[in-house]
Amino acid sequence: MTASQFDDLPGWESPPRRLRNREIRRRVRGVRLGGTIGSMEVAHADPRAIAATVEEPAYWVYFWTETGAAEKFRVTRAGSVHEVLSWAELKSQGRTFGLYIEAGKAIEDRHLIRLSGQEPNRRRS
Structure with missing residues (x-):
């Protein structure tokens, strides 16, 4: 179809x-x-295109205030992304938040991949 x-x-x-x-x-x-x-x-998707699976990823959660300032947390040893998302919703206290997953091992190769939310000051292209 x-x-x-x-x-x-x-x-x-x-x-x-x-x-x-x-x-x-x-x-x-x-x-x-x-x-x-x-x-x-x-x-x-072809799973042969993936070199490895990360069983215990690190997540980052950014909470933005109305002024645009961000409070940032790194979350490890979470049972699932749903657990992190639930924690973030409880912790947000009405603030906008973004959920990211950390990719890369070496510090110079680390990137954050957005899973949920949008930085309020960033314009979508």
């Missing part, structure tokens, strides 16, 4: 930002995923 054919599915429309995974699965049940769905691109 091509991406444009998703528009012909009964009840299908570009999913709202917080559409639950269960709802997405219900809407595309029986449909081979691939192509573009809303602004998201989906393609089959």
